Amino acid sequence: MTKCTDSVVLNLWHPVGAIAETVPGAVQQTVLLEERLSFSVGADGEPVVWRSRPDLRRADQIAAADRLPAKSVYGYVWTSLGSPPADLFPIPEYAEPDRRRLNAATFGVNVSAPRAIENFLDMGHFPYVHTDILGAEPHTEVKEYDVEISVDRDEILATRCRFFQPMASTASEGGADVDYVYRVPHPYCSVLYKSSPVDAARRDVIAIFLQPVDQEHVRAHMLLCVLDENSEDKVIKRFQQTIFGQDKPILENQVPKRLPLDPRAETPIRADKSAIAYRRWLSQKGVTYGVIPAAA
């Protein structure tokens, strides 16, 4: 496979690692868009990212010209192989002081980033894949919901999503109809808002940030930003890892691995409204990496 030539994707910010999992000053190796990168987070919290070279072993050896753009946002190190925008998409809830902010895990998954986003947006699989947690038979219907592509925010927004969930989170005490809002503010990132079992006026935030290793492999970083005063960190993480572990074989068995953008390539049903909007949005942006573009 050739390295990425998709300028839309090259110019994006991409996550490469969770700051909670770094040791100050230690260098970690990773792969982004088929390029080997090294990164390190200083004691001051500032990340340095560079293209891996055997002679460059510490962040303080890296000349300014050799440093890639780097940012620490939402608990992760972000970088870019092109010219990224000044700011990453906003998640205002991240700043709310009473939220638990955790990296649930970073998992390697044998899937393209867009296929993983589509699965994240899909409610239809809840009763079958996340049985007795995010869904249960006979509550299998995906009720009508709204999807818009917001032009000024350049993101997809799916609202009025509702689903019956036996155990929506670690703070749940039983089954409930749960409201969902999905945002796709980045071709490889999605943010989910779901009703909080502890505060009817607020929502838990769960985000998935996909680091494209190549067109058919990702590192999936999962951010939790939830309201739960009682559960230990590891219990909250375990809940999300359980869910993701259930999705993993489904994601890895998708064929073809890259997401087809031609509207005739796969037959959607009404429940796939957000996926249809996502594919159209990727086409409009001209994304070619991790997808099978529609014939011109």
Added chain:
Amino acid sequence: MITLYDYELSGNCYKLRLLMSILGIDHKTVPVDFYPGREHKSEWFLKLNPLGQLPVIDDDGLVLRDAQAILVYLASKYDPSGTWYPRENPALLGEISQWLAFADGITGTASAARLHDALFYDFDIDAARAGAHRLFRILDEHLWFVEQEGRQWICSAPQPTIADIACFPYIMLSEEGGISRQDYPAIRRWCDRVKRIKGFIVMSGVFPAGPARAAA
């Protein structure tokens, strides 16, 4: 009451959850943040198991490590039928031990490949996959002969034993390490039989058996 020190995505922990479900053994769970927290290498956990490995159980003060050893203990103590680990049958106990050691080999290969791909462990992935395929080929042939002899389970007993439980999880999770089971039809049929054992439960990455095919 048994306490299981547990990580949800661990196939070795799942072996114990599975046997305890089949035998109806009540227990409580202490979650261990194996990944990304590496809590199995923390000071408190190393006091329980100096090897820094999951699973561990504590049964009223008896602390045991090693999934296979714990299967032996649980079946010996809590299986009234005595079929999962038949203590009165030396030949069968020898067979079971042989396949428990084989299960450890599956952990060292198929599970290692999965840890490499999903959790970024620095293992030789080609060696891990090749080693798993070598073991799968041996087990597939064995199970083919088992079926020819009109039996269903790994050991020469009419009922499943803890050898079946010990081998099942990391075979079932092998595709997460890039190891396909396509070429092992006898293994796939045996996996479906394990999934139909009364009391069977799943873990993340393992799905229940589909409905059994109606008799023609």
